[in-house]
Amino acid sequence: MGATSPxxxxxxxxxxxxxxxxxxxxxxxxxxxxALSAQNRDPLHGITLERLLTELxxxxxxxxxGREVNIRCFTHEPSIPSSLKxxxxxxxxxxxxxxxxxxxxxxxxxxxxxxx
Numbered sequence: 108m109g110a111t112s113p114x115x116x117x118x119x120x121x122x123x124x125x126x127x128x129x130x131x132x133x134x135x136x137x138x139x140x141x142a143l144s145a146q147n148r149d150p151l152h153g154i155t156l157e158r159l160l161t162e163l164x165x166x167x168x169x170x171x172x173g174r175e176v177n178i179r180c181f182t183h184e185p186s187i188p189s190s191l192k193x194x195x196x197x198x199x200x201x202x203x204x205x206x207x208x209x210x211x212x213x214x215x216x217x218x219x220x221x222x223x
Contacts, residue, residue, distance in 0.1 A: 150212070151205055157191055159208050166211060176200075176207050 151159070163172055164187070173181035178200050180193040194201045 150209060156194060156201070157187070159205065160187060160190055160194070163204070163208055163211065166215075172207075176203050178203065 167175070169181060169185040173185065178193075180190045180200075194204060
């Protein structure tokens with residue numbers, strides 16, 4: 108057997124390019140970057156419910172929050188602790204508040220406002 112020069116190998120379409128170095132096949136494809144996880148694409152990742160609610164109350168106030176997200180904990184004797192307790196136990200209400208928070212963030216970004 109004679110020495111062979113390295114040559115690209117493309118047996119199958121779409122397969123990684125390889126060089127045949129005798130017994131060992133070595134990939135010449137650059138290292139692939141890890142795919143973005145769903146966690147990285149989630150705009151609410153890292154934001155606690157308490158922070159989310161506090162920002163909404165600071166930006167909108169309880170009256171607007173109760174009008175936009177029609178939940179009793181925002182309209183009758185509202186407070187951060189009681190609202191947090193209700194939102195943690197009620198998934199549909201939490202989804203409404205998170206959705207409204209994202210809406211407010213997009214609206215502020217369009218208007219050029221910064222969040223506190």
